[in-house]
Amino acid sequence: MAEFPEKDLYAVLGANASDSVQQLRHKYQQLALQFHPDRLVGEETTQLHWAVNRFIEVEAAWRILSDLSSRREYDLQRRGAGVYTHDCRCGGGFSLSKEVLEEETQLMEEDGLQGAVLVCCDTCSLSVCVTHTR
C-alpha cells in the first residue's frame, strides 16, 4: 500500500474531495504560482521557508491527486473505507476495498456467476481470487 501524508491533501490545495481534476489543477496552479520560490526573492527568511514548505506540500498533493489511481487509493484511505488487506508471502500485500468488491461481484451475480475479484499483489506478480459470500 502506498503511504500518504497525514495531511488532508484536498485541504492543502484548498479544494474539495468532489472537485474534478480540472478544478484541482486550477487550484494547484494558483497556489504553485503564489508560493513559487522564484517569486519570493527578497522576502524574509522565515517567510521564505514557510513558502517553500507550502510549495513542496502543494506539489506533493497535486502529484497524488492528479493521478487517477493514486487519487482513488488516497480517497479510500481518507474515508477510512473498509479495505480488506492480506499479506503476500513476498512481503507485499493485497488490498481490496469493500466498495470495489461489492460493485464487481454484484455485476457477476446478475449474470448468474459466483462473484469473485482477482486482486494482484502490489509488489510481486501473485494474485488472489476474492469471493464474496452473502
Ligand SMILES: [Zn+2]
Ligand atoms: Zn507478493
